Amino acid sequence: MDAPVTVRVQREDxxxxxxxxxxxxxxxxxxxxxxxxxxxRDEAGAxxxxxxxxxxxxxxxxxxxxxxxxxxxxxxxxxxxxHRFGRIEPGENxxxxxxxxxxxxxxxxxxxxxxxxxxxxxxxxKKEHRADxxxxxxxxxxxxxxxARDRWNR
Amino acid sequence: MNTVNLVYFSWVRERxxxxxxxxxxxxxxxxxxxLLAHLKTLGxxxxxxxxxxxxxxxAINQExxxxxxxxxxxxxxxxxxxxxGG
Numbered sequence: 001m002d003a004p005v006t007v008r009v010q011r012e013d014x015x016x017x018x019x020x021x022x023x024x025x026x027x028x029x030x031x032x033x034x035x036x037x038x039x040x041r042d043e044a045g046a047x048x049x050x051x052x053x054x055x056x057x058x059x060x061x062x063x064x065x066x067x068x069x070x071x072x073x074x075x076x077x078x079x080x081x082x083h084r085f086g087r088i089e090p091g092e093n094x095x096x097x098x099x100x101x102x103x104x105x106x107x108x109x110x111x112x113x114x115x116x117x118x119x120x121x122x123x124x125x126k127k128e129h130r131a132d133x134x135x136x137x138x139x140x141x142x143x144x145x146x147x148a149r150d151r152w153n154r
Numbered sequence: 155m156n157t158v159n160l161v162y163f164s165w166v167r168e169r170x171x172x173x174x175x176x177x178x179x180x181x182x183x184x185x186x187x188x189l190l191a192h193l194k195t196l197g198x199x200x201x202x203x204x205x206x207x208x209x210x211x212x213a214i215n216q217e218x219x220x221x222x223x224x225x226x227x228x229x230x231x232x233x234x235x236x237x238x239g240g
Contacts, residue, residue, distance in 0.1 A: 038240055052239070053163060053164055054239070055161070055163055055213070055216070055232060055234070057216055058213060058216035058217075058232065059239075061216050061217075062216075062218075083239060083240075094239075094240070095239070095240050115240060118239060118240050119237070119238075119239060119240035120237065121218065121237065122237060122239045122240070123163065123213070123232075123234065123237055123239070124237055124238065124239025124240070125163060125164035125234070125235065125237060125238050125239070126238045126239070127164075138164055138165050138235070138238070139238045140236075140238070141235070141236030141237065141238050145240075
């Protein structure tokens, strides 16, 4: 059977356990499930919230392309990626990646690959809302994120 | 004349002052790079948004492209800064 790929871009929160169950349900061939959650941090109290802007349509399409490539490359049995947009406060979820494979290494590598490409290529932009009320800045892209993507050498 | 639908995101959108627009392009604009150079002639807000032209990312019909990509036949061209999701 084709490995199921689920991609959602949504304002509301997600339930990590529910997403793992959805990927796993009714299957006895999966030996490893890896989950990655990205959360909003408060930067030692300096940050009130992040505002996440996205490119509707392309955001879903780009994450879907990345997940399908990961399924092919690592032989995953399934992959789920959920990315939130809108206002997100410290402690809240931003992104979830779930990967499944017969053995652990492919699931770990697949989740890592999806996150590296998502950060560098999925059309999302974070703006900061500062706790001191000063004008929020757009978060700058990091060279380290491009380097993390490029190490996969596709 | 060639009509293009443009969409802008993040600080490109803020500096230009709108999220989308439809423009008539003069002849001779072949690539994304040509388009960026043309937009910079349209006013101070475009100049500010596209000042560092090499950092601007582009997508045609919702797929990433380089600045050398031809824009002929594009339904939608998006311009935006490097992405910071995840």
